[in-house]
Each structure stands twice: as C-alpha cells, then as structure tokens.
Amino acid sequence: MIKNNFKVIGVMSGTSLDGIDLIYASFNKSTHWEYAIIYSETVAYSSYWLSVLKQLVSNSKKELQDIDQAYTDYLAIQIQQFIGRYEITDIDAVCSHGHTALHEPDNGFTYQIGNLPKLASLLNETVVCDFRVQDVKLGGQGAPLVPIGDDILFSNYDFCLNLGGFANVSTEVSGDRIAFDVCPINIVLNHYTQKIGLAFDDGGKLASTGTVNTSLLQQLNGLAFYKAEYPKSLGLEWVIQEVFPLIDKEDLPVQDILRTFVEHFAIQISNILPKSKEATLLITGGGAYNTFLIERLKTLSGCKIIIPEPALIEYKEALIFGLLGILKLRGEINCLKSVTGAKKNHVSGVIYSGSK
Structure with a gap:
C-alpha cells in the first residue's frame, strides 16, 4: 500500500547564495496534496563557503570533487543542527536539492554538490536527492524542477x-x-x-x-x-x-x-x-x-x-523539493518533459538509505 502521509525535511541552496533553506513539512494526500510548513529557517553561509561557492565554475573536476565531499559534510551538520533545534523525531526522508556547481545541459552535463551517499549515513536518515542529472541524460534541461x-x-x-x-x-x-x-x-x-x-x-x-x-x-x-x-x-x-x-x-x-x-x-x-x-x-x-x-x-x-x-515567499522551493522527494519515494512522475524538454516524463532523483 502506497503511503499518503509524509513528514519530510526539504533542503534548498540557490544561486543567489542567501544560505541553506531548511523546512520541516507535512504532506497529506486525499483527493489532492495538502501541505503544512511546520518549521523553517535559512542558515547563512560563512564567509568561507560564500567564497568557495562563488568560484565553483572556475574549479577543476578534481577540485570540485573535493569541495563536494566537504560540502556534503557541512550540509549534514546544518541539517543535523536543524533537527536538533526543533527536536524533530518523525522524519520519512530528507529531500535535498544540493547546490549547483555546473549547469551545462546543452553539453549533457549538470553537477550539484552535496548529493553524495554519505549524506544519508551521516544523518542516519533516508535521503532523496540529485534530481537534475537523470533529466539531462534524457535530453532535458534538468531545470526548472519546481x-x-x-x-x-x-x-x-x-x-x-x-x-x-x-x-x-x-x-x-x-x-x-x-x-x-x-x-x-x-x-x-x-x-x-x-x-x-x-x-x-x-x-x-x-x-x-x-x-x-x-x-x-x-x-x-x-x-x-x-x-x-x-x-x-x-x-x-x-x-x-x-x-x-x-x-x-x-x-x-x-x-x-x-x-x-x-x-x-x-x-x-x-x-x-x-x-x-x-x-x-x-x-x-x-x-x-x-x-x-x-x-x-x-x-x-x-x-x-x-x-x-x-x-511561502522564502521556502517555496524547499517545500517543493520535499514534494519531489515524496513523489520519488512513491514511484510517481516528478519531472515533466513539457517543462525540461526531456524525452519523457520520469521519476527523477536517487534514494540513499541511512543505517537505521
């Protein structure tokens, strides 16, 4: 039986570098999907991470991979602290966009840092992430996903x-x-x-x-x-x-x-x-x-x-990435060819299981 009630953490970091948007939200489906944002906050980037993220396009592939490792560790800490601050215990999944490092869909390439499998093990939670890559492989723009x-x-x-x-x-x-x-x-x-x-x-x-x-x-x-x-x-x-x-x-x-x-x-x-x-x-x-x-x-x-x-002004994208993760968990289409230009509608993203 497919689950109709979810509580998820949605995570979004955009190109404006305002910080990491974090929400804890509930989603319920009867005749249609309804949502409630329970907790939300934006964690501002440190001066170090602002400097690193501004220069991502100038890094070599090896440098980006090293940054990806460090950013995944950093993202895990911010999510863990968010969970702790609000004493959140009921989590079906952490649904994360990551942060776009390179986006060249016309060359068949897009890369978001912070989507490594170790995010799930560090959090000890199910993680749904990396929503753009499959769409680009299917000939789409990989964006927008919202x-x-x-x-x-x-x-x-x-x-x-x-x-x-x-x-x-x-x-x-x-x-x-x-x-x-x-x-x-x-x-x-x-x-x-x-x-x-x-x-x-x-x-x-x-x-x-x-x-x-x-x-x-x-x-x-x-x-x-x-x-x-x-x-x-x-x-x-x-x-x-x-x-x-x-x-x-x-x-x-x-x-x-x-x-x-x-x-x-x-x-x-x-x-x-x-x-x-x-x-x-x-x-x-x-x-x-x-x-x-x-x-x-x-x-x-x-x-x-x-x-x-x-x-909603500040956290709509994080909210919707929470929904995209839920659709992935349900095996339902979360990426539209009419939007991205991909060959077909598809169920995008990857699921990593925590150790619990």
Whole structure:
C-alpha cells in the first residue's frame, strides 16, 4: 500500500547564495496534496563557503570533487543542527536539492554538490536527492524542477514566478505545465551591491535612486537567450560570460547598474505575461521583498500580482523539493518533459538509505 502521509525535511541552496533553506513539512494526500510548513529557517553561509561557492565554475573536476565531499559534510551538520533545534523525531526522508556547481545541459552535463551517499549515513536518515542529472541524460534541461510542484500545489494561480538567483516562471499551456528561466535577477543585483559592501539592495532602495542607462538596457534586452524558445535554463556560467561583461564595460555607478537591471528584469518578465488584469501571478523567492522591483513589474505587466505569506515567499522551493522527494519515494512522475524538454516524463532523483 502506497503511503499518503509524509513528514519530510526539504533542503534548498540557490544561486543567489542567501544560505541553506531548511523546512520541516507535512504532506497529506486525499483527493489532492495538502501541505503544512511546520518549521523553517535559512542558515547563512560563512564567509568561507560564500567564497568557495562563488568560484565553483572556475574549479577543476578534481577540485570540485573535493569541495563536494566537504560540502556534503557541512550540509549534514546544518541539517543535523536543524533537527536538533526543533527536536524533530518523525522524519520519512530528507529531500535535498544540493547546490549547483555546473549547469551545462546543452553539453549533457549538470553537477550539484552535496548529493553524495554519505549524506544519508551521516544523518542516519533516508535521503532523496540529485534530481537534475537523470533529466539531462534524457535530453532535458534538468531545470526548472519546481513547476510540477506549482502544478500540484498552486494550480489556482495562472502563473508562478520565483525570484531567486534567476527568475523562472511556470504556467499551463494547452493542458501541459510549461516553465523556463526568464532572466537572471538576484545573482546580478547582489553581485553589484556586494561591491559596495552591501549584501543586497534592501527593498530596491538603491536601485530606485539610479538612472536607466538606455545603451546597456538595449544590449541586455538583445541577448540571444531571450529570443530562444522554451524549454531553456540559465546558469552562473552564462551570467559570467554574457551579462557581467556587458555591464562592466559601461563603467556605471552601482545605483545605475541596479536601476537598469531592474528595468531589464521587468521588461523580460512582462514580455512573457498576458496583458490582462484578470491573470494572477504568484511571486515567491527573495526578490518578492524588492519593493521597487515589484512596483516596476506591476507597472509594465498589468497582471494581478499576489505576494503570499513570508514562509511561502522564502521556502517555496524547499517545500517543493520535499514534494519531489515524496513523489520519488512513491514511484510517481516528478519531472515533466513539457517543462525540461526531456524525452519523457520520469521519476527523477536517487534514494540513499541511512543505517537505521
């Protein structure tokens, strides 16, 4: 008999490097899946790990393997401490995304650190992880993976937009869930605010004082990625190769860079949304707190924008990776070809058993 009630720990680390998102959640299925986030927190990265994770794309394969070992140890400690802080005893599985080191699906390659078998033995728990690799082997982008969770848990919204390191959107077209990365966002904004000693642009206040540089804006909007059809996804490598050089050659004040990039973001998102006040757009991820960015999007898109409660803003991805793990345990499809471009819908991820 297939189990319908689960309590899991969901673990997510994104490219914006905000930290490790951890949730303890319950999932119950009757006619449909219902969830409750019981505990949640984000563990900020130390300066050491921030430095290491920012430079992942420049490491050799051997160096990445060594980092993977160390990061898996580090991740196990953070999960163990989370379990201890909240005195959690009932765990069906730890469902973890890991942290993306390299993502080159067009070359048939993606690599997330922190997904080693020893994570299960260190935690003494069942671990479900490494959700992207199989999809890439099946010809898919390996991303985004969250949209099946949008379909199962949040289908009452016309569009789901996540604003993390990258902005990605999911919606339904002709009965199929489709999704794709739209453009970079926090991975770029944070990069430039950190140059002046700020972790991020709180509420977009600094961006709001800047001026749009029309030359840079036109160059950003002209990048070939935006003309490509979905499925499509982005990685840090693309930002380093395509975006940072365009921005840096203009030699602009940081506030003008931020203002121009916010405008670029708002244009790219509004380009893929219908011009309808009836269309509903659920926004989650750290960018939902960027008031100025949301204001620009409201002005250009015309959609009805919904900003949910903080727990869902901050932990929706960790929540859905918990669901992806459950679907894997149940042997049910958790990766959609309509989203990633893979040859078929499939049950993705690997299961590692702890020693208990």
